Amino acid sequence: AQRVTQPEKLLSVFKGAPVELKCNYSYSGSPELFWYVQYSRQRLQLLLRHISRESIKGFTADLNKGETSFHLKKPFAQEEDSAMYYCALSADSNYQLIWGAGTKLIIKP
């Protein structure tokens, strides 16, 4: 079955520290993976997708097919990174997304 797992419901780090939000997926084919973010009182929005292989707001994510992971990383956390982060998988021709439960990231000053 297709599944996305975000093992941490809450992650709290100090400002300036590295951040890694974990995402593991279950899918036998070639998935498309996404990270969406929801800042306080804002709507859910796309942060980045693995196909783009770009860095957004200092965040990067590498698809590791061997470990079936798509962890989100940032070397130096900033307070404005505090938000809810969702990992999502697109695994069929209709481009429907299968979502993880989300990780709440808190950056402490």
Next chain:
Amino acid sequence: EAGVAQSPRYKIIEKRQSVAFWCNPISGHATLYWYQQILGQGPKLLIQFQNNGVVDDSQLPKDRFSAERLKGVDSTLKIQPAKLEDSAVYLCASSFSVDTQYFGPGTRLTVL
């Protein structure tokens, strides 16, 4: 460009009552999605439209939920009758291409 609009933003009803949610997607977006997000969980797709046709409604509880997109633009999602477990945020999203989905602010439903 204007984003995805949803109304109402909040709704409180008693169980067995009916409720309807409205969504106006971004102009030109052919694909429209309705999601249910229960507290502490990720969004769960209820129904996907392509223009005014249904692409997938396999996770829509059809005994109580219905959705339509008559002219391929606005969409409504209805629950009749509501149950306690329907308390959730209902998200509408739209997309032009096959990748990025743009989300509305959501409607928070509380069923008492």
